Amino acid sequence: MRTRLAALLVGTALTLGMTVGATAQDKQDKNVKIGVLTDLSGLYADLAGEGSVVAAQMAVDDSGLKAKGWTIDVISADHQNKPDIGTGIARRWIDTDKVDIIADVPNSGVALAVNNIVKEKNRILLDSGAGSSELTDTQCTPNTVHFTYDTYMLAHSTGSAMVKAGGDSWFFITADYAFGHALENDTAAVVKAAGGKVLGSVRVPLNTADFSSYLLQAQASKAKVIGLANAGGDTTNSIKQAAEFGIVKGGQKLAGLLMFLSDVHSLGLNVAQGLNLSETFYWNMNDQTRAFSKRFSERLKTHAMPTMVHAGVYAGLLHYLKALEALGGNPHDGAKVVAKMKEIPTDDPLFGKGTIRIDGRAIHPAYLFEVKTPAESKGEWDLYKLVGTTPGDDAFRPLSESKCPLVKH
Numbered sequence: 001m002r003t004r005l006a007a008l009l010v011g012t013a014l015t016l017g018m019t020v021g022a023t024a025q026d027k028q029d030k031n032v033k034i035g036v037l038t039d040l041s042g043l044y045a046d047l048a049g050e051g052s053v054v055a056a057q058m059a060v061d062d063s064g065l066k067a068k069g070w071t072i073d074v075i076s077a078d079h080q081n082k083p084d085i086g087t088g089i090a091r092r093w094i095d096t097d098k099v100d101i102i103a104d105v106p107n108s109g110v111a112l113a114v115n116n117i118v119k120e121k122n123r124i125l126l127d128s129g130a131g132s133s134e135l136t137d138t139q140c141t142p143n144t145v146h147f148t149y150d151t152y153m154l155a156h157s158t159g160s161a162m163v164k165a166g167g168d169s170w171f172f173i174t175a176d177y178a179f180g181h182a183l184e185n186d187t188a189a190v191v192k193a194a195g196g197k198v199l200g201s202v203r204v205p206l207n208t209a210d211f212s213s214y215l216l217q218a219q220a221s222k223a224k225v226i227g228l229a230n231a232g233g234d235t236t237n238s239i240k241q242a243a244e245f246g247i248v249k250g251g252q253k254l255a256g257l258l259m260f261l262s263d264v265h266s267l268g269l270n271v272a273q274g275l276n277l278s279e280t281f282y283w284n285m286n287d288q289t290r291a292f293s294k295r296f297s298e299r300l301k302t303h304a305m306p307t308m309v310h311a312g313v314y315a316g317l318l319h320y321l322k323a324l325e326a327l328g329g330n331p332h333d334g335a336k337v338v339a340k341m342k343e344i345p346t347d348d349p350l351f352g353k354g355t356i357r358i359d360g361r362a363i364h365p366a367y368l369f370e371v372k373t374p375a376e377s378k379g380e381w382d383l384y385k386l387v388g389t390t391p392g393d394d395a396f397r398p399l400s401e402s403k404c405p406l407v408k409h
Contacts, residue, residue, distance in 0.1 A: 002073070002391070005215075008250050008270065020381065022042065022353075028139070028329055029327045029330050029341045030065075030069060030070040030072075031070075031071045031167075032070065032071070032100055032101075032321075032324065032331045033072075033074070033097065033098055033099045033100050033101075034056055034072065034074045034075070034095070034101050034317065035075050035076070035077070035089075035090075035099040035102045035103070035108075036052050036056050036059070036074060036075070036076040036077075036102075036103050036313070037077055037086060037090065037103070037114065038052045038053070038077075038078065038079070038104045038105070039078065039081055039273040040076070040078035041078055041080070041106065042080065042207065042232075042233075043081075043206070043207050043231075043232035043233035043234060044107065044129065044231065044232045045261070046232070046260075046262035046307075047106065047129075047231075047261075047262045047307045047309050048104055048106040048128075048307075048309045048310070049258040050301065050302075051070075051296070051300055051306060051307065051309075052128070052129070052310055052313045053074065053076045054296060054299050054310070055306065055311070055314040056104075056317055057074050058296065058299070058314055058315035058319070059313070059315075059318045059321065060074060061313045062318060063322070063325075064152075065321055065324075065325060068325075075093075075099070075173075079105070080105045081101055081109075081192075081206060081207075083086070083109045083113040083392070086105070086110035086114055086378070087110075087112060087113045090102055090114045091121075091199075091245065092143050094118075094123050095351050096115045096123045096243070098332075099123065100123060100331040100332060101123065101124040101125075101126055101320060102114060102125050103128065103316065103317060104126075104127070104128050104129045105125065105130055105234040106128040106129025106130055106309065107129070107130060107177075107179070107180040107356060108131055108132035108134075108135075108177065108179035108182065109178045109179070111125070111127050111130035111132065112130075112132060112178055112398060113126075113322070114236065115144050118141070118143045118334060118357070121144045121334075122296060122332075122333060122334045122335055122336040123143040123332075124143055124144070124145070124320070124338055125338060126144075126145050126147065126316045126317065126320060127144065127145070127146050127147065128147045128234055128309050128310075128313045128316055129148075129309045129312075129313075130146075130179065131149060131151050131154065131183060132178050132180045133150040133151045133153075133180070133182060133186065134178070135184060135347075135402050136150070136357075136397075136404060137359070137397065137402060137404055138403045138404070140359045140360055140407075141317055141332045141360070141407055142335040143289070143335055143338055143361045144338075145316065145320075145338060145362060146360055146361055146362065147168060147312040147313075147315065147316040147362045148154070148308055148311070148312030148362070149278075149280050149308060149366070150181040150361075150397075151182040151185075151186045151187075151259075151397065152186050152282075152397040153269060153278065153366050153395045154183060154187070154257050154258055154278050155185075155186035155187040156188070156190055156390070156395065157278035157368055157390055158187075158257055158276060158277060158368065159187040159190040159191055159227075159255070160190050160194055161368055161387075162225055162253065162255055162276065163190070163194040163195070163373070164185065164271055166224070167196070167224045167225035167253055167255070168188075168191075168194075168196035168197065168224060168254075168316070169196060169199055169222075169223045169225065170188070170196060170197070170198050170224070170225045170226075171198075171199050171217075171218045171221040171223035172187070172201035172202070172226075172229050173201070173202055173204060173211070173215070173218055173226060173227070173228055173230065173238060174202065175202055175203075175204060175206055175227040175230035175234055176203040176204055176205055176206065177230065180204075180381065181229075182230045183229040183257055184201060184229040186283045186351070187227055187257055188201075198405070199221045199222070199223045200221050202217050202218070204230065206234065207233065207234065208234060209236070211237055211241045212241060212245070212405060214238075215238065215245055215247065216245070218246065218247075218252075218354070219250070219252065223290075224253060225254075225255050226242070226247065226252055226254050226363035227255045228254065228256050228257055229256070229263055229347065231258045231259075232260070232263065235258070235259055236266050238264050239254060239272070240271060242302055244270055249306070254275065254319050255276070256275055256276075256277050259275065259279075259307065260279070260281075260307045260379045261282070261283070261305060261306050261308075261381070261383065261384075262304065264277075264383050264384075265304070265380075265383065266383065269371065269372060269374045269383065271378055272371045273371050273372065273374065274370065274371060275302070275370070276369070276370055277371070278343045278366055278367065278368055278370075279308045279367055279369060280308050280312075280366050280367065280395075281306075281307075281350055281351065282308075282367065282369065282384055283381065283385075284381070285367075285386075289311075289350055291349070292349055292350060293305050295312065296314075304378060305381045311350045311351070312362075314348075314350065315346070315348040315350045318348050319341055319346050319348065319356075320337070320341060322344060323337055323340040324337060324343040325342060336400070341356050341359065342355075342356045342360075351365075352364065354392055358399070358404075358406050359399065359402055359406055359407055361396055361397070363392040363393065363395075363396060364392045365389050365390060365391055365392050365395065366392075366395035367387075367389055368386070368387045368388040368389050369384040369387060370385050371383060372384065372385055378407040
């Protein structure tokens with residue numbers, strides 16, 4: 001009996017020792033792997049793509065953690081705008097490559113699918129590229145942080161401004177996937193709440209080259225505003241073809257509900273001048289944004305200025321690394337790291353001071369810009385003038401309206 005008791009005590013002691021040892025080892029674990037899951041070859045390659053990989057590496061360099069003994073690796077992959085490919089990469093990264101955090105993920109369909117995987121595997125999704133506000137609403141998890149922008153913010157900033165200016169009847173040309181649907185729904189709700197009407201909409205496959213039939217439907221609707229609920233190459237194609245049809249000259253207004261600096265640069269000021277659009281970052285806002293953007297441009301092969309997606313990847317990862325340092329290590333417990341990210345106020349040179357709410361939504365101001373005329377511009381990337389600012393608490397969906405399970409009403 002005594003022998004059995006002694007063996008039991010020794011076994012218990014060994015187990016306790018192993019547990020304490022494992023806990024100590026977790027605290028000392030300073031090996032971090034960041035996976036940038038992006039669009040390297042499709043219609044979002046300019047607004048995210050290689051620039052997001054550069055932004056991630058800059059965040060690692062600027063964090064100063066490598067000099068303090070941390071090992072931080074950045075890897076990247078192309079999800080090709082296909083949820084099955086994106087989820088396959090995410091699973092392999094987490095299970096085989098031991099990736100701790102997946103960043104960027106433009107394309108809401110891919111992001112919502114990856115969102116489920118990181119929750120299941122207790123890793124982190126730090127999304128800067130996707131727009132669907134569902135990521136912090138009905139689909140919110142303790143493992144996801146949504147930086148930069150979302151469809152709610154775009155709808156309330158651009159949509160409400162255009163209704164106030166007299167654009168009280170709308171027709172939507174909508175990208176036929178999660179992001180486009182969410183952007184149309186959010187903007188339509190804003191238009192109706194402001195007393196406007198939605199006269200119709202048409203769904204368009206992703207990466208469409210010919211918008212003529214859709215634009216003709218929009219033109220025939222006689223709506224005052226044609227809302228483009230799309231992004232990237234789809235937006236620039238639809239605006240170019242609208243110019244060929246003389247839609248704006250005929251008296252209808254175009255609302256680019258999600259436009260990026262790269263889109264306006266691609267269109268050129270002759271086509272894009274006068275467009276109103278909402279962003280949460282612009283490279284030429286102040287000395288800090290200009291300094292970052294100069295360094296970014298020097299590192300990027302194309303020497304382009306950063307979009308708000310690139311800025312969000314940088315700022316989000318910088319905050320993530322601050323949270324890891326505060327925890328002292330163990331990047332593998334995603335929910336615990338995200339909880340620390342929510343606890344610490346955000347503060348970076350690109351978005352300024354802000355917070356990450358319980359639902360995972362990063363809060364910072366949104367800006368309404370107007371595209372400059374060629375005469376107003378002083379250089380290749382001098383494209384915007386500031387029209388108005390919406391404080392962070394007003395720009396994003398209030399928690400009182402949230403359907404996120406993490407929010408207690």
